[in-house]
Amino acid sequence: MGNRTVSLRLRLAGTMALLFLAGTVALYVAAYAYARTAADRSYDRLLAGSALSIAETLVVSEGSTEVDVPYAALDMLSAAPDDRVFYRVFDSAGQTVTGYGDLPRFLRRGRTTRAGLDVAQARGDVEPVTEFFDADYRGEETRFVVLGRRVAEPGRRDAIWVQVGQTRLARQALTDQLVVRAVLPIAVMTGLALGLVWFGIGRALKPLEVIGRDLTRREPGDLRPVIAPVPAEVAPLIEAINGFMSRLDTSIRSLRAFVGEAAHQMRTPLAALRAQAQLAAEDDPEQLRRSIESIERNAARLTRLLNQMLSDATVGHRSAERRFERIDLLDVVREAVHEAFPHQQRDSFTVQTDLEAAPFEGDPLMLAESIKNLIENALHHGSGDLQIGVETSGPDYVILVADRGPGIDAADRQRVFERFYRGSGPSRGAGLGLAIVRQAVESHRGRIELGDRPGGGLLVRIELPRSAE
Amino acid sequence: MTRIAYLSTFAALGLALAVWLLSQPPRGPDATGGSDELLVYSTTDEKEFAPIVEDFRTLHPDIAVEYVELDAAPLLDRFLAERAVGQPAADLLLSTAMDLQAKLVNDGYAAPHDSPSAQAIPEWARWRNEAFGITFEPAVMVYNTHAMSGRPLPKSRRALLEAIRGDPEFWRGSVGTYDITSSSVGYLLASQDDRLSSEFSALLKAFGDVGVRVEDNSSTLLQMLDRGQLKVGYNLLGSYARGLVEQGAPLAIVYPGDYTLAVLRTAVIPRDAPHPRSAHLFLEYLLSIRGQRLLETRTGLSAIREEVAQETGRFGLSQAEIGLLRPITLGPGLLVYLDSQKRRRLLANWTSLVSTPAD
Numbered sequence: 001m002g003n004r005t006v007s008l009r010l011r012l013a014g015t016m017a018l019l020f021l022a023g024t025v026a027l028y029v030a031a032y033a034y035a036r037t038a039a040d041r042s043y044d045r046l047l048a049g050s051a052l053s054i055a056e057t058l059v060v061s062e063g064s065t066e067v068d069v070p071y072a073a074l075d076m077l078s079a080a081p082d083d084r085v086f087y088r089v090f091d092s093a094g095q096t097v098t099g100y101g102d103l104p105r106f107l108r109r110g111r112t113t114r115a116g117l118d119v120a121q122a123r124g125d126v127e128p129v130t131e132f133f134d135a136d137y138r139g140e141e142t143r144f145v146v147l148g149r150r151v152a153e154p155g156r157r158d159a160i161w162v163q164v165g166q167t168r169l170a171r172q173a174l175t176d177q178l179v180v181r182a183v184l185p186i187a188v189m190t191g192l193a194l195g196l197v198w199f200g201i202g203r204a205l206k207p208l209e210v211i212g213r214d215l216t217r218r219e220p221g222d223l224r225p226v227i228a229p230v231p232a233e234v235a236p237l238i239e240a241i242n243g244f245m246s247r248l249d250t251s252i253r254s255l256r257a258f259v260g261e262a263a264h265q266m267r268t269p270l271a272a273l274r275a276q277a278q279l280a281a282e283d284d285p286e287q288l289r290r291s292i293e294s295i296e297r298n299a300a301r302l303t304r305l306l307n308q309m310l311s312d313a314t315v316g317h318r319s320a321e322r323r324f325e326r327i328d329l330l331d332v333v334r335e336a337v338h339e340a341f342p343h344q345q346r347d348s349f350t351v352q353t354d355l356e357a358a359p360f361e362g363d364p365l366m367l368a369e370s371i372k373n374l375i376e377n378a379l380h381h382g383s384g385d386l387q388i389g390v391e392t393s394g395p396d397y398v399i400l401v402a403d404r405g406p407g408i409d410a411a412d413r414q415r416v417f418e419r420f421y422r423g424s425g426p427s428r429g430a431g432l433g434l435a436i437v438r439q440a441v442e443s444h445r446g447r448i449e450l451g452d453r454p455g456g457g458l459l460v461r462i463e464l465p466r467s468a469e
Numbered sequence: 470m471t472r473i474a475y476l477s478t479f480a481a482l483g484l485a486l487a488v489w490l491l492s493q494p495p496r497g498p499d500a501t502g503g504s505d506e507l508l509v510y511s512t513t514d515e516k517e518f519a520p521i522v523e524d525f526r527t528l529h530p531d532i533a534v535e536y537v538e539l540d541a542a543p544l545l546d547r548f549l550a551e552r553a554v555g556q557p558a559a560d561l562l563l564s565t566a567m568d569l570q571a572k573l574v575n576d577g578y579a580a581p582h583d584s585p586s587a588q589a590i591p592e593w594a595r596w597r598n599e600a601f602g603i604t605f606e607p608a609v610m611v612y613n614t615h616a617m618s619g620r621p622l623p624k625s626r627r628a629l630l631e632a633i634r635g636d637p638e639f640w641r642g643s644v645g646t647y648d649i650t651s652s653s654v655g656y657l658l659a660s661q662d663d664r665l666s667s668e669f670s671a672l673l674k675a676f677g678d679v680g681v682r683v684e685d686n687s688s689t690l691l692q693m694l695d696r697g698q699l700k701v702g703y704n705l706l707g708s709y710a711r712g713l714v715e716q717g718a719p720l721a722i723v724y725p726g727d728y729t730l731a732v733l734r735t736a737v738i739p740r741d742a743p744h745p746r747s748a749h750l751f752l753e754y755l756l757s758i759r760g761q762r763l764l765e766t767r768t769g770l771s772a773i774r775e776e777v778a779q780e781t782g783r784f785g786l787s788q789a790e791i792g793l794l795r796p797i798t799l800g801p802g803l804l805v806y807l808d809s810q811k812r813r814r815l816l817a818n819w820t821s822l823v824s825t826p827a828d
Contacts, residue, residue, distance in 0.1 A: 066810065073805065
């Protein structure tokens with residue numbers, strides 16, 4: 001199997017779940033802070049009302065403070081039915097007038113002070129202040145209010161303070177309720193969204209499964225394009241598969257055509273060989289001699305065909321492998337000339353060049369094969385005056401092969417590179433030579449052009465870029 | 470991220486959630502902590518309460534119940550004193566002084582008790598799941614029918630006030646009520662009258678004018694009524710009077726028509742009770758149908774649970790005869806009259822009003 005990574009579904013759902021979870025936690029924290037403030041605000045009013053109703057009963061006469069705690073002052077706090085209630089009335093000296101003497105003091109800016117006194121004293125007066133604060137009292141977190149009342153007695157600048165506290169149970173319950181109301185719908189939505197993603201991905205990827213099944217069930221030769229409705233995101237993949245299959249189809253078709261053509265080409269000389277062999281069986285010595293000549297000719301033709309096919313296979317194989325090495329192009333050309341020419345002409349032929357050496361990165365076998373094919377073509381078609389030159393032109397090496405043959409019509413110059421295409425003129429070639437040359441040149445990222453030689457004949461021009469890049 | 474990393478992230482989050490849930494404090498009574506003793510401090514007459522204890526013993530023979538009868542104020546003092554020296558002894562406090570019980574709860578001395586039975590009693594009869602009213606006892610006016618000799622029985626505070634004002638000599642020396650300076654339940658009732666009735670001061674003044682007799686507890690007052698020494702007793706607990714009426718005493722119970730206060734005998738389990746298991750078992754028994762039915766039928770007390778009270782009909786009377794019932798509700802409001810200044814003022818006021826004017 002290929003490289004399997006985490007399933008798309010798990011990856012997407014997991015990422016979303018983490019994201020949602022983080023969002024829900026953030027929401028919870030924010031909602032909690034808000035809900036606590038809201039709960040405090042609503043219950044603080046009650047608490048302040050309670051303290052106020054106690055403060056209103058304050059009577060100071062001749063230095064003694066009288067308080068008549070109204071029944072409602074504490075009873076109204078039973079709106080929070082399970083909360084404990086504490087109160088205390090005290091004077092500026094911190095002396096408890098009535099109530100719980102040990103209530104925690106108001107803390108401001110980290111300092112312990114008598115409730116609210118520093119605030120009032122800092123202002124240089126005893127204006128009433130109302131402060132709320134939380135403190136631990138008798139093992140329970142308790143919300144307190146403290147408020148001051150100026151003492152209305154001539155010659156005395158003083159205040160009496162009323163502190164009322166209530167445990168936080170009802171506030172906590174309200175906070176929790178508010179938080180749940182805020183967070184629960186989001187959490188439910190999150191769950192639904194995750195479920196939707198989970199099944200939505202399954203639905204979205206269903207076409208891939210269908211395509212997979214379709215491809216699995218196909219006959220090996222069935223290369224028709226895949227047709228299935230797919231999401232836009234998957235369409236490029238399907239297009240690539242279809243493109244690949246169409247190229248594969250073309251390639252297989254051309255291979256079949258090649259095999260057919262090759263078989264056809266081999267059948268003709270073989271049929272001739274058999275006919276000549278039958279003629280040779282007769283007693284006429286003259287006929288025997290002619291038959292043997294003909295057999296020799298047909299065998300040579302077969303050999304040439306097979307050589308070309310072998311050469312084609314070699315070039316095709318090596319161009320796929322790209323086993324390039326550092327070579328001298330001149331050596332390769334000279335070697336090819338040496339191998340291609342018949343014995344009698346071999347020594348008198350020279351490759352025309354001004355270059356001392358032509359260092360090149362390439363496959364010597366492929367290059368030699370293509371040069372040999374060109375020489376064989378030239379020898380075959382042309383009559384004498386064959387010239388081969390190597391020169392440089394800009395960034396390229398240029399190899400020129402010129403003959404005095406009939407040349408190739410301009411109309412044929414593209415098609416002659418196709419396999420088994422034999423030009424309109426009289427020809428005995430297999431039609432593979434130029435196809436081989438072109439493949440070899442192109443695998444070296446070069447170009448090949450056919451032209452007219454001044455004074456008649458064909459001029460083949462091969463350009464090979466010198467740098468490997 | 471790999472699949473394992475995803476899974477472990479989820480696992481870690483799940484674990485964190487579980488830890489958070491587990492760290493929440495458990496609620497409800499602690500059912501563990503075996504014990505076979507139970508010490509009850511109670512203001513209720515031991516003889517009165519005996520059938521309840523007996524029945525509880527048949528259910529839990531392994532628990533030895535010790536029942537200590539005390540007045541409300543000494544009960545509280547003893548509990549606090551034992552606690553102060555680090556030797557808490559009481560497992561259950563049972564008192565008619567609802568305000569004192571409420572203060573115990575408010576000051577954090579009580580342990581919570583939660584059960585279906587606890588939820589079944591009316592909301593005004595419990596506070597914080599720590600104080601529970603187990604009985605429902607109206608404060609009534611009791612008349613000696615012989616002594617009234619054919620006169621109409623005043624059926625409300627105003628009627629009583631007018632009767633006394635109309636014929637002070639008839640009533641002289643024969644009006645009785647709690648001494649609220651020494652009786653906690655008397656103080657509780659007086660504080661509620663002070664809060665609810667605009668005629669309370671006038672009534673006290675009239676009581677003082679005819680030389681009211683004040684006593685510490687209702688049984689003394691009822692005996693005096695029974696013997697004809699008193700013509701009327703004000704703010705007595707009807708539960709005791711009913712017992713005497715059933716025995717044939719010449720007494721008539723009148724539920725004041727303007728409003729009738731009702732006291733709840735209130736149970737509190739101290740936070741540091743030495744035998745919490747038996748304490749919770751006993752409280753649960755008192756709140757259960759079985760315990761409530763027994764309270765209603767075998768003692769002079771009346772059940773707090775509506776379903777039990779309705780079986781017999783409240784006090785065997787129709788709602789019309791009782792008039793407006795004002796049960797004293799358990800809650801922070803009860804703390805008000807415990808305020809030192811408030812208490813001093815009420816006591817001073819009461820004392821000056823009921824004192825017989827010097828001749």
